[in-house]
Amino acid sequence: MTASVRPSTKGYALRRSVFFLLMSLTTLIALGLLVSVFQSNGFSPMELLLLLLYTILIGWICMSFWTALMGFFTILFGRDRWAISRQPVAPPDPAAPPPRTAILMPIYNEDSERVFAGLRAIHRSLAETGRLADFDFFILSDTRDPEVWVEEELRWQDMVRALDGKGRIFYRNRPENTDRKSGNLEDFCTRWGGGYRYMIVLDADSIMKGSTLTDMVRLMECHPQVALIQTPPVPVNRESLFARILQFAGSIYGRMFTAGLNYWQLGESNYWGHNAIIRVRPFLEHCGLPKLPGREPFGGAILSHDFVEAALLRRAGWEVWLAYDLEGSYEEIPPTLIDYAKRDRRWCQGNLQHLRLALAHGFDALSRLHFSMGVMSYLASPLWLLFLLATGVEAFIQTRQETIYFFGENWIPVWPVSFAVEMTTVLLVTLTMLFLPKLLALLLLLKDSRLRHGYGGMFAATLSVVLETVFSVLTAPVLMLFQTKFVLAILLRRAVGWPTQQRGDHMTSFKEAALAHGGHTLTGVVVGVLSYQYVPAFFWWFTPVLLGLLLSIPVSMLSSSIALGRKSRELGLFLTPEETDPPSVLCYLDENLREDDPVLPVLWDRPASRFVQALTDPYVNALHLSLLPESEPPGRRRRHYLEGLIHQLEEEGPDSLSAAQKRELISDSETLLRLHALFWSRPPANAGMLP
Amino acid sequence: MPDRPEFPDPLTGALAAARELLDDWLARTLDLPRRPEALAAARAALLGGAVPDWPAVLFAPPDAARDVSDALRAMMADPTPVSAPGAMPAQRIELFSLLDPLRHWRRGVSSPSEKTPS
Numbered sequence: 057m058t059a060s061v062r063p064s065t066k067g068y069a070l071r072r073s074v075f076f077l078l079m080s081l082t083t084l085i086a087l088g089l090l091v092s093v094f095q096s097n098g099f100s101p102m103e104l105l106l107l108l109l110y111t112i113l114i115g116w117i118c119m120s121f122w123t124a125l126m127g128f129f130t131i132l133f134g135r136d137r138w139a140i141s142r143q144p145v146a147p148p149d150p151a152a153p154p155p156r157t158a159i160l161m162p163i164y165n166e167d168s169e170r171v172f173a174g175l176r177a178i179h180r181s182l183a184e185t186g187r188l189a190d191f192d193f194f195i196l197s198d199t200r201d202p203e204v205w206v207e208e209e210l211r212w213q214d215m216v217r218a219l220d221g222k223g224r225i226f227y228r229n230r231p232e233n234t235d236r237k238s239g240n241l242e243d244f245c246t247r248w249g250g251g252y253r254y255m256i257v258l259d260a261d262s263i264m265k266g267s268t269l270t271d272m273v274r275l276m277e278c279h280p281q282v283a284l285i286q287t288p289p290v291p292v293n294r295e296s297l298f299a300r301i302l303q304f305a306g307s308i309y310g311r312m313f314t315a316g317l318n319y320w321q322l323g324e325s326n327y328w329g330h331n332a333i334i335r336v337r338p339f340l341e342h343c344g345l346p347k348l349p350g351r352e353p354f355g356g357a358i359l360s361h362d363f364v365e366a367a368l369l370r371r372a373g374w375e376v377w378l379a380y381d382l383e384g385s386y387e388e389i390p391p392t393l394i395d396y397a398k399r400d401r402r403w404c405q406g407n408l409q410h411l412r413l414a415l416a417h418g419f420d421a422l423s424r425l426h427f428s429m430g431v432m433s434y435l436a437s438p439l440w441l442l443f444l445l446a447t448g449v450e451a452f453i454q455t456r457q458e459t460i461y462f463f464g465e466n467w468i469p470v471w472p473v474s475f476a477v478e479m480t481t482v483l484l485v486t487l488t489m490l491f492l493p494k495l496l497a498l499l500l501l502l503k504d505s506r507l508r509h510g511y512g513g514m515f516a517a518t519l520s521v522v523l524e525t526v527f528s529v530l531t532a533p534v535l536m537l538f539q540t541k542f543v544l545a546i547l548l549r550r551a552v553g554w555p556t557q558q559r560g561d562h563m564t565s566f567k568e569a570a571l572a573h574g575g576h577t578l579t580g581v582v583v584g585v586l587s588y589q590y591v592p593a594f595f596w597w598f599t600p601v602l603l604g605l606l607l608s609i610p611v612s613m614l615s616s617s618i619a620l621g622r623k624s625r626e627l628g629l630f631l632t633p634e635e636t637d638p639p640s641v642l643c644y645l646d647e648n649l650r651e652d653d654p655v656l657p658v659l660w661d662r663p664a665s666r667f668v669q670a671l672t673d674p675y676v677n678a679l680h681l682s683l684l685p686e687s688e689p690p691g692r693r694r695r696h697y698l699e700g701l702i703h704q705l706e707e708e709g710p711d712s713l714s715a716a717q718k719r720e721l722i723s724d725s726e727t728l729l730r731l732h733a734l735f736w737s738r739p740p741a742n743a744g745m746l747p
Numbered sequence: 748m749p750d751r752p753e754f755p756d757p758l759t760g761a762l763a764a765a766r767e768l769l770d771d772w773l774a775r776t777l778d779l780p781r782r783p784e785a786l787a788a789a790r791a792a793l794l795g796g797a798v799p800d801w802p803a804v805l806f807a808p809p810d811a812a813r814d815v816s817d818a819l820r821a822m823m824a825d826p827t828p829v830s831a832p833g834a835m836p837a838q839r840i841e842l843f844s845l846l847d848p849l850r851h852w853r854r855g856v857s858s859p860s861e862k863t864p865s
Contacts, residue, residue, distance in 0.1 A: 363838075737759040
């Protein structure tokens with residue numbers, strides 16, 4: 057076992073020098089090969105463009121490759137001695153009172169049943185550690201949909217009653233969802249943050265083991281210079297084929313990448329927005345987010361707040377770590393290719409906004425790199441597209457050039473120089489860097505029999521890697537076109553909304569697939585015909601991309617299949633250790649979802665509308681009213697407006713109101729009481745409203 | 748407290764009055780402020796089963812009602828903890844501008860004269 061030490065400044069410098077040197081050298085070598093091909097006849101503008109694009113793209117690939125390689129060696133030779141979990145520390149004073157920690161779950165129109173099933177699972181797992189009393193739970197709702205809002209309140213009250221959680225499990229719904237998630241967290245910090253030393257931020261689909269939560273607190277207590285520890289969330293729980301393939305990839309390759317990231321980032325790591333613990337005091341002092349000057353999409357509120365918060369903490373001298381070896385942190389991923397793209401659409405605008413922050417004054421070099429990496433994760437797609445187009449055009453130009461064998465009076469023919477070897481080398485180098493990490497991840501399984509069993513054995517894991525590679529090759533061009541479209545929309549200043557993600561498993565219909573991928577298929581046909589017609593040699597090189605585009609509709613539909621996902625599991629494909637031997641917290645979640653057994657009688661049945669229930673059911677009405685924030689009585693103008701809505705509800709029924717109008721009606725305590733009395737004496741237009 | 752809304756319908760009025768009577772009783776029993784949210788929390792606890800035979804208790808002598816106050820308090824929703832506010836000032840992020848080098852240069856040029864005593 058290696059002795060543990062705290063990394064010195066020299067240590068940081070050494071690791072980063074090694075990493076960036078290797079990255080730069082590989083980029084230069086790959087670039088050199090391409091330059092040697094192009095320089096024979098001087099550089100044309102198109103070749104210069106290709107070189108520029110290749111430099112950026114190969115640099116991006118090299119960074120990912122060397123991160124994976126560093127991760128591979130870290131895991132191969134045992135744990136990283138500089139990992140936050142391995143550094144020697146003075147144990148905290150046992151006589152000191154344990155720190156208070158708030159577990160925060162910000163939610164926005166999510167499936168309440170799943171949210172509370174997850175929270176209950178975490179609660180139960182935490183209770184098993186015997187440290188439950190040190191934690192409070194906060195459900196921080198930004199939900200706008202009145203149906204979901206009332207359901208959340210009932211689920212919260214049910215959880216409190218079932219777990220005797222009064223005074224430990226809290227719920228609030230913000231009247232306005234100003235600044236989205238960052239505003240939601242800021243609201244917590246400014247109202248209750250002073251009561252807690254730490255906060256653990258979750259996502260609506262996060263699940264964390266109780267022991268992981270207590271470990272995070274212990275690490276923070278041992279490292280007073282650390283402001284944030286991020287855990288790597290492992291994707292779990294999905295059943296569709298698409299999600300199972302992604303879960304497998306995230307699990308088997310993910311641990312290598314996170315170990316690699318920790319290798320070179322150390323205490324200047326990043327924050328991914330959830331499954332992380334944060335020291336509240338520095339967060340309060342340094343993470344108040346400003347509005348960026350200018351209009352959306354680049355100005356206004358900072359959308360992807362996590363990277364910025366990490367950078368602000370580091371700017372203030374605090375350390376931010378990635379605890380790559382801390383297990384028991386899970387998340388769920390989008391179930392279909394279309395949902396995955398929808399999530400990308402939400403994230404893309406926030407990440408592109410970082411373009412302005414990468415050059416802002418005062419941030420350290422690594423923060424700038426984190427910002428740039430965030431930008432590149434979306435900008436890479438249009439750059440790849442441009443690169444492919446430029447390659448096609450260059451190939452077309454080459455085919456039009458006539459080869460001259462005899463120059464002047466010279467009777468000895470000058471044979472054209474072939475660069476097939478160099479070009480093949482360029483291609484091989486690129487492909488190696490893309491696919492070698494997959495092979496390395498498999499090699500790591502040979503070392504660990506427990507893990508090998510978790511992935512279904514060596515044969516099943518190898519077959520799964522091969523199939524996952526084929527799948528990623530097919531979906532890569534589709535995602536490239538999706539992301540290019542998002543980037544262009546944002547650059548053209550068409551603000552991208554933040555639609556709620558459909559988190560649960562569901563099949564993609566033909567109509568949905570055709571609408572989403574019709575353009576991709578058409579692009580595939582047109583490009584295929586053009587390249588076959590005009591640049592036949594290029595066509596064959598281009599087939600993997602064309603195939604992905606042409607098959608996008610069936611691939612999208614088939615991969616969303618839950619039946620195929622289950623079948624692949626039966627066959628032992630794409631298995632993850634969390635599927636083979638589920639940790640207790642995931643079993644609790646599954647149990648909670650299967651045996652939804654609420655304490656509150658109002659939850660035993662699912663009425664057509666929780667909004668109507670809030671108006672008619674005396675208990676639901678009273679509970680909802682009790683949870684409304686104190687507010688000034690509405691002014692005259694607002695009263696008239698609400699009066700109009702009441703009449704509309706009476707005469708035309710609840711379906712005539714929009715979700716926002718319904719929300720307004722049940723947000724005002726006076727109106728709520730009035731409607732309750734009104735509808736008990738006189739039901740509204742459409743019958744069946746009263747229970 | 749907002750003005751009581753007008754209820755033209757006698758049944759609606761009767762229901763509202765019954766609710767107010769119930770709220771009165773809850774406010775007295777639990778010594779609650781007469782805010783709609785606090786009264787609603789007590790009402791929700793009562794209707795949610797904190798006191799199984801609550802209509803009987805409602806018309807019982809005041810001493811008997813006192814016995815149920817603990818049960819009601821225990822079941823009243825407590826949605827948020829006591830306020831523990833913290834200030835979170837917006838941080839300054841100075842964005843890069845292409846004019847920055849020019850401004851820097853101008854500042855450099857103007858600084859000697861600024862230092863000159865008047």
